[in-house]
Amino acid sequence: MLRMLPFLIVLALWIWAFIDCLTTPEEEVRHLPKVVWVIIILLFGEVLLGPIAWLVAGKQRAVRGPRQTPWAAGDTGNGGYERPRGRQLAPDDDPEFLASLKKDNKQHEDMLKQWEADLRRREEELRGKDDPDAGRRG
Structure with missing residues (x-):
């Protein structure tokens, strides 16, 4: 070996x-x-x-310099997010985050209602095509 x-x-x-x-x-x-x-x-x-x-x-090797902090002075950080200031809140306690969830939930509920209404309309159209006598009876 x-x-x-x-x-x-x-x-x-x-x-x-x-x-x-x-x-x-x-x-x-x-x-x-x-x-x-x-x-x-x-x-x-x-x-x-x-x-x-x-x-x-x-291969180019990276020159190791001093370690940088995630947010340099005056920088907004990754992805344009604001640098956390002071004590950072958990998502459960952050009122802005909770408000955004409520807004998203409202949008999703409205979208779901719209889809359900569209589905009902399409089902009724299909029923009308399958049963030609249904329009004459009513």
């Missing part, structure tokens, strides 16, 4: 570099086109030259 360890390490690095190259966006690939990097990794993977070249020169 110990004799297979170097082979397994080479195989794992080869597979990892290949998948990493395939999933890397084109704009993050350096020096050569992405297709050329895939070919290099596949052709020279057995001797580790391809995967090591990809790790060293093929």
Whole structure:
């Protein structure tokens, strides 16, 4: 088993570099086109030259800077939502959230009533087409 360890390490690095190259966006690939990097990794993977070249020169690595907070000063945060101020309320206690739920529920109820009325109208139309004598009796 110990004799297979170097082979397994080479195989794992080869597979990892290949998948990493395939999933890397084109704009993050350096020096050569992405297709050329895939070919290099596949052709020279057995001797580790391809995967090591990809790790060293093929992909732009993110430069780690200071960790940023989710909302920088003056920024509204993700998706345009306002930055939470003060004590944050749970959704159950937030009156604005509860009011929006009531408004949505009212809209959904109105929509459901409209659909039900439309369904009743369509059913009556179909009944009238199926039974031609129904219009003469009434």
